[in-house]
Amino acid sequence: MERAERLKKVPPYLFAEIGRRVRELRSQGVDVISLGIGDPDRPTPDPILRELLRAVQDPQDAARHRYGGDNPVFAFNEAVAEWYQKRFGVELDPATEVLQLMGSKDGIAHLPLAFINPGDVTLAPDPGYTVYRAGTLFAGGTVYSLPLLAERGFLPDLEAIPQEVSRRAKLLWLNYPNNPTTAVADLAFFRRAVEFARQHGLLLCHDIAYGEITFDGYRAPSILQVEGAKEVAIEIGSLSKPYNMTGWRIGYAVGNAEALAALAAVKENMDSGILRAIQFAAVAALRGPQECVEQMKTLYRRRRDLVVETLNRLGWRLEKPKGTFYVWAPVPEGYDGSISFASALLERAAVVVTPGVGYGEYGEGYFRISLTLPDDLLQEAMARLERALTL
Incomplete structure (x- = not known):
């Protein structure tokens, strides 16, 4: 075949x-x-499991076994917004600036379908999570690799991107703490990245899946802490790593409302959402003891x-x-x-x-x-x- x-x-x-x-x-x-x-x-921690079991058996919730996309738990959006305010000091509108994902991979894979036309370019870190590249190729785009080199602390040199490439670029992927290099980035780098995205009219997408797995006093920043970042950026996160929920498939995208609406339009045609009990359990994870x-x-x-x-x-x-x-x-x-x-x-x-x-x-x-x-x-x-x- x-x-x-x-x-x-x-x-x-x-x-x-x-x-x-x-x-x-x-x-x-x-x-x-x-x-x-x-x-x-x-x-997965016991309080999260207990909330899953409560929600999946709740006789008062008639939609508990129905499509999660048609019956979303808005409390999840609110919990993400609360968590961002507490963790980063970033304010989010839970109705327009938070989008549920079936894990971060869902958002990463589908985002190019919302923004990449044949011939458009995605700027992606190399080495990097392979889905940045695959999502763009499935959308008919071209990937331009941003070398992550040890001598630069595994940070991309955005100024080295040729002008003919940056003119065609629609998406820029970043990921810190970084998989696979384990590198970290500070807000000064994120400020330069936000300015680069603004100058070139592209969407900056930061994958912060490992943001809570940090050591020795280091705390990873959010790119949305940069002033004006929501004008050009979204951030994709996951409950998989901090709460041992990889198989549960729940995460979120936050930031630019227009970009999230476009991604939501793709997802509405691709999936049917997340089981409500899993959404309730994720609320318990975000709002519960850490x-x-x-x-x-x-x-x-x-x-x-x-x-x-x-x-x-x-x-x-x-x-x-x-x-x-x-x-x-x-x-x-x-x-x-x-x-x-x-x-x-x-x-x-x-x-x-x-x-x-x-x-x-x-x-x-x-x-x-x-x-x-x-x-x-x-x-x-x-x-x-x-x-x-x-x-």
Whole structure:
């Protein structure tokens, strides 16, 4: 069966490929430990689960099993707005400046359909989350890669973008704390990005999925803290990472009302919304005690320290990242790139790491380790890695 040309332009989804390889090896009896996909191993906190169970069984809610898009829980929009005010000091109109998403990936994938015409350009970080690129290609657009280089702190050089590219650009994606590089950005960088978007008449889209996974006193800013940012920017967030809700598929987009209305128009034709019980549970997460988030940060900080200290003992010179639940490290000498290194670890140690080239051309020469697996497995993975690299 002949596939559409648009599908041929999009490479296989990196994490799906990793998952298939892991399942294949495990079916052969290999005891594989995967440090590839960032999917929290701890359960969703009990207060959120209790609210889910209450809402899904609520006899007073006649719409509890009906389409969530036709029966939205406006309290979720209000809770997001309240959380932004408390966390960032940013005021949002819950009716026009907050949009429910079926996870952040939903918004990232569908946004180009609202703004990209064939031949239009999306400016996307490289290395970066692969959906920035895939969403644009599905919409018929072109992706211009913004190199994230170590010597620039993995921040893009917006001034280096050729004028002929910026004239055709409609979207600019940023993501801090950054996946996969773990880099962080300050408000000064965000101010420059907002000004760039204003000068070139494009929509700035900031993915803040890892905004609450930060360490050592660092707190990630929102791009909407920049004065005038709502004129040119939206921010996409998720409950997946801070509340261990990856499978629940709920997130939000906030900011420019016109952009959110356009994205909502796409979604109205693509999905039917989120189960009301999940929306109520998300309200409980945002409005409830946040000790669970602090506990997760403590857990990931401990795991981060274990991985960084192990790698540094083996000859790396890594600084401990201030954000995300990943470690991003250069491939050691003696390997023909990141795929070669990842393949060698899989063969020698039955440990999966993600090759950096999977995130883009400028990710070559690096690999990523995820911290989202139980402590004992992470310790075993580090022991295997140490044995494999000191043979």
